[in-house]
Amino acid sequence: MELKQRENLRLILHREIPDDPVLRRQWNELVFAMQSPQVFYTYEWALAVSRAYKDSVTPLLWLGYEGERLVGVAALAESVERPRCSFFLTASTGDYCDFICAPANAETFCEATLSDLRRRGYKGAILTNAPADSPAIRALLAMAGRFGYHPYSRTAYNCAQIALGDDEQRQELRSSITRRQLVRRQIASMSKIAAVSVEHDRECDQVTSFLPEFFRMHVARFLGMGRVSNLVRPERRAFLREVTSLLSENGWMVNSRLMLGNTPVAFNFGFSFGGSWFWYQPTFQCRAMKYSPGLCLLSRIVADACDRPDLQLVDLGLGAEKYKDRFSNRSTETLYVTLHTSKVFHLKHVVRHRSTKLASSSAAFDAFLRRQRDRIFKARERGLRHTGRAILNTLCRGFFSEEEVLFYQWSAPSSVESAAFKLKPLEIEDLADAAMEHCDDSETQAYLLRAAERLQAGQAQGYVLLAGDHDPVHFCWVTDFNGFYMAELDHVLSAPDRNLSLIFDCWTPRSARGNNHYPRAISMLAAQVNTNGSRPWIFGAKSNDASIGGIVRAGFELQFSIVRKRVLFRTRLMRSSVQTSSPGWDQAIVAA
Numbered sequence: 001m002e003l004k005q006r007e008n009l010r011l012i013l014h015r016e017i018p019d020d021p022v023l024r025r026q027w028n029e030l031v032f033a034m035q036s037p038q039v040f041y042t043y044e045w046a047l048a049v050s051r052a053y054k055d056s057v058t059p060l061l062w063l064g065y066e067g068e069r070l071v072g073v074a075a076l077a078e079s080v081e082r083p084r085c086s087f088f089l090t091a092s093t094g095d096y097c098d099f100i101c102a103p104a105n106a107e108t109f110c111e112a113t114l115s116d117l118r119r120r121g122y123k124g125a126i127l128t129n130a131p132a133d134s135p136a137i138r139a140l141l142a143m144a145g146r147f148g149y150h151p152y153s154r155t156a157y158n159c160a161q162i163a164l165g166d167d168e169q170r171q172e173l174r175s176s177i178t179r180r181q182l183v184r185r186q187i188a189s190m191s192k193i194a195a196v197s198v199e200h201d202r203e204c205d206q207v208t209s210f211l212p213e214f215f216r217m218h219v220a221r222f223l224g225m226g227r228v229s230n231l232v233r234p235e236r237r238a239f240l241r242e243v244t245s246l247l248s249e250n251g252w253m254v255n256s257r258l259m260l261g262n263t264p265v266a267f268n269f270g271f272s273f274g275g276s277w278f279w280y281q282p283t284f285q286c287r288a289m290k291y292s293p294g295l296c297l298l299s300r301i302v303a304d305a306c307d308r309p310d311l312q313l314v315d316l317g318l319g320a321e322k323y324k325d326r327f328s329n330r331s332t333e334t335l336y337v338t339l340h341t342s343k344v345f346h347l348k349h350v351v352r353h354r355s356t357k358l359a360s361s362s363a364a365f366d367a368f369l370r371r372q373r374d375r376i377f378k379a380r381e382r383g384l385r386h387t388g389r390a391i392l393n394t395l396c397r398g399f400f401s402e403e404e405v406l407f408y409q410w411s412a413p414s415s416v417e418s419a420a421f422k423l424k425p426l427e428i429e430d431l432a433d434a435a436m437e438h439c440d441d442s443e444t445q446a447y448l449l450r451a452a453e454r455l456q457a458g459q460a461q462g463y464v465l466l467a468g469d470h471d472p473v474h475f476c477w478v479t480d481f482n483g484f485y486m487a488e489l490d491h492v493l494s495a496p497d498r499n500l501s502l503i504f505d506c507w508t509p510r511s512a513r514g515n516n517h518y519p520r521a522i523s524m525l526a527a528q529v530n531t532n533g534s535r536p537w538i539f540g541a542k543s544n545d546a547s548i549g550g551i552v553r554a555g556f557e558l559q560f561s562i563v564r565k566r567v568l569f570r571t572r573l574m575r576s577s578v579q580t581s582s583p584g585w586d587q588a589i590v591a592a
Contacts, residue, residue, distance in 0.1 A: 011112050014061040017043075017050040017075075023063075026070040033102045036131060037274035040094030043512065044246035046075045049090050051241035056080065056518055059089055059335040062116065064101070066107045072109030073100035074152040076117075076125070085118060093239060093318040095159070095280065096334065097129050098135035106135040111143055118341075123401040125149075125339040127202035129156055132333040141337065149339040150346035156336040160328035162314040174306040175329075176473040183299045186291045194261030195431040198300045204248040207255040211241060214267045215256075218283040220432035223452035232439040240269065240281075247271060258284075258297040266320070268301065275303050276313040287427050295323060302327060334338045381530045404563045405488055408556035409535065414523030416516045416553060423524040426462030426475065428455060434472040434509065436463075451475060460504075467512075474517040476525055481537055488541065489564045493550075503538040519546075519554035526554065 027043040039045060051061050057077045059311050064072030067410035077089040088097035100107045115388040117125065119307045130137045132155075144151040164170050177183070181534045190196045201207045222229035230236045233328050247253040252273045258266035270277065279301070305311050316324045318334070340346040424430075431448045438444040455462055460479035481500035493502070503525055526536035538556055540547040 006065055009108055009112050010065040012063045012065070012570075013114055014059065014063065014118065016059055017047045017061060019047075023070070026359065027073055027100070030073060030100055030102070032274065034098070035103055035135065036096075036134070037286050038094075038096045038098075039247065039252055039273035039278065040090055040096050041098060041100050042247075042273075043478065044250070044252075045094065045243060046089055048239055048242035048246055049093055049467065051242050052235050053290045056235070057089070060086055061089075063112045064105075064112060068292045071101060071105045071499045072113070074113045075100070077153075078122075081364070083571040084122050085124045086122050088128060088130075091126075091128045091218040093236075093243075094537055095129060095278075095315075096131055097127065097362065098131055099140070100135050101136060103135040107143075110136050110139045113151070114140065114147050115374040118149070123341045124345065125337075127335075127339075130337055132335050137335065137337065143546050144339050148341050150341070150343060151339050152336065152339045152346060153335045156334045157318045157320070158333050159318055160316040160324035161328050161332060162305075162316070163304060164312055164314070170306040176301050177299050177306075178300065181272075182259075182292065182536070183296055186293075186296055187311045190260055190265075190288075190291050190293075190296075194263075197259045197294075198297065198304075199257045199259060200304070201255040201257070202248065202251060202252070202253055205249065206254055207244045208241065208263065210257065210267070211237075213264060213530075214269060214283065215436065216284055216429055217264075218281070219326040219435050220286055221283045223448060224286045224289075224428055224437065224456060226449055226453060226567050228435065228445060228449070232435045232445075234439070236438075237436075252548060256297060256301055256586050258293050258300070260293075265291070268297060272303075272311070274289045275311055275475045276315045277301060277308075277311055279314065279316045298323075303506055306519065344409040353590050394471050395561055402563065402565050403488060404561050405486070405539050406542050406548065406561045407539045408539060408551050408580065409537050409559050409560050410523075410526035410530065410555055411557045413527055414554045416520045416523065418520050418524055420467065421473075421520060421524070422466045422469070423463055423521060423528070424466065426451070426455060426464045428452060430472050431455070434475075437472070438509040438511065441510045444507070447475070447507045451477075451507075456465075456503075463521070465517055465524070472509075473512040473515070474506065474508045476503055478503050478525060478529060478536070489562055491562070491564075497535070499534055501534040501536050503529075505537060507547075516553070518550040518551075522551070522556075523554035526556070 027086050031041045033036050035042065046059075047060075050057070050509040057079055060074075060076040060078060062072070062074040062076070063070060064074075075089040077091075078084065078086055088094070090097055099106070099110055099113070108230040110130050127137070127140075130266040137153075141151045141153060164173065177462070187196050201210065214238055218231050219229040231240075244253055244255075252271050254272045254277065256268040256270060257264045264285070267282065268279055270279055271276075279298065282294055282297070284297075302314050308546060314327075316328060338346070423462045431452050435445065435448050451462060456478070460477045462475065462477050465474040465476075466474045478501050481502040482494050484499060484502050484504070485491070486493060503522055506518060506522060522538060526538075529536040537559075538551055538554075540551050542548070542561065
């Protein structure tokens with residue numbers, strides 16, 4: 001704890017969030033004295049962040065006192081990756097972030113905090129999602145230059161909101177919500193399956209009991225959209241557990257569920273605070289997508305809010321999703337604010353933002369900029385020599401290359417032990433489990449996104465090998481041999497026998513490797529395919545010794561290979577001598 005005196009304002013810096021009931025009470029009283037109180041400004045929110053992210057973030061908590069009265073809170077932080085650059089402690093979790101003080105004290109408190117920040121050698125500050133109408137942010141931007149900072153602000157989000165209005169306006173809003181044809185039609189369709197209901201959980205035990213299902217549903221939903229949910233990270237899940245425990249003590253927690261019978265099909269992890277009901281982190285079940293369950297849940301939340309006189313607003317939060325426009329009747333702007341002592345860094349940020357804005361108007365230009373950025377990042381990570389060698393190898397492979405792919409047919413079950421394992425058809429929830437389990441494995445994350453896209457398309461059948469009842473340790477796919485496009489050969493396969501199946505795109509996460517999961521899974525899948533009356537095949541690059549070894553251990557026998565040769569701009573496919581006696585393979589497998 002460090003202390004600095006400034007006129008009649010006493011400024012104290014903490015490098016942790018003190019577990020202090022007096023501070024908790026004063027801090028929250030100050031939040032309610034603000035122009036727009038938000039749950040994200042509370043002591044509980046800051047404490048939950050500091051606990052969940054303690055390994056990566058160090059709080060910088062400035063408390064301003066006049067005598068014994070708390071008049072200002074600046075909950076900032078710094079990270080190991082960016083030392084001497086501060087940011088809002090709640091930036092990664094809060095939809096709104098601000099300096100916490102009454103409007104009358106904004107200028108004095110911000111001046112003291114900014115002065116102390118500069119005195120301690122902080123070269124910059126990145127303040128995200130600050131309300132554009134915040135007195136503190138306006139004061140900060142106006143005085144930043146006096147302390148050697150170059151300020152820059154731009155719009156971050158225009159956040160959709162639903163103002164409930166007076167009794168007559170609430171009645172009109174409620175009626176318009178319940179009369180919406182899309183919502184009524186979707187609820188009627190779901191009602192044919194089971195009873196539709198909405199439940200709002202406020203007690204800690206109630207909310208916590210549904211969190212694992214909420215996590216899984218959210219991660220699965222994002223995979224289905226080709227994105228990675230922030231809930232794959234254990235810190236984020238730990239934060240939601242912490243904030244549930246802390247907020248529910250004051251009755252601010254509201255976790256809403258749309259139920260189809262006894263099954264949740266949509267969630268909103270939300271809050272009721274300061275006259276607002278917050279639509280914070282919603283999700284819905286992928287299989288129920290055709291019923292628009294998220295939209296149905298939001299409609300019910302708005303209708304229920306209209307019946308509560310203590311609420312004036314339903315806040316739809318960050319994000320410009322189109323569905324929010326169907327409900328909102330007003331919006332509020334947030335800013336992305338940067339302060340840099342370096343003129344060079346300041347100009348770099350301005351240029352980067354304006355380039356991004358230009359790129360957003362052209363998809364092709366945006367894609368070009370992203371490719372160049374990725375190349376620069378990779379070059380920095382690998383080093384100049386490694387990057388140069390990689391570029392040279394890529395050029396050589398583009399003009400001169402030879403690849404051989406070996407094809408195998410299953411002949412006998414593997415001797416690899418499989419009693420403690422289960423092979424089951426792949427579901428999007430299995431991919432979600434794997435995404436959370438292997439969040440630090442970037443290659444596995446990329447595979448899971450690819451698998452989710454294929455699963456949604458329904459063009460092949462995926463399988464997952466489970467260790468025990470729920471731990472996914474290997475993934476594999478099967479489809480028809482005939483008509484399969486091999487990217488490795490840039491060739492579509494064909495064969496005289498139409499009753500063939502091909503196992504492909506097998507994957508073991510990095511931490512599960514070395515346990516024979518690959519041969520175990522493909523042998524179990526081959527046996528299942530064979531039982532269904534089809535002959536299982538698999539292929540592997542000759543240069544991949546680990547893959548070939550696993551294929552052989554799984555009980556597959558080599559039948560033939562295809563060689564792809566590239567010389568300058570000419571590509572040629574050649575078949576090896578065929579090991580099988582099946583007639584017609586010589587003519588069918590390769591269209592030379």
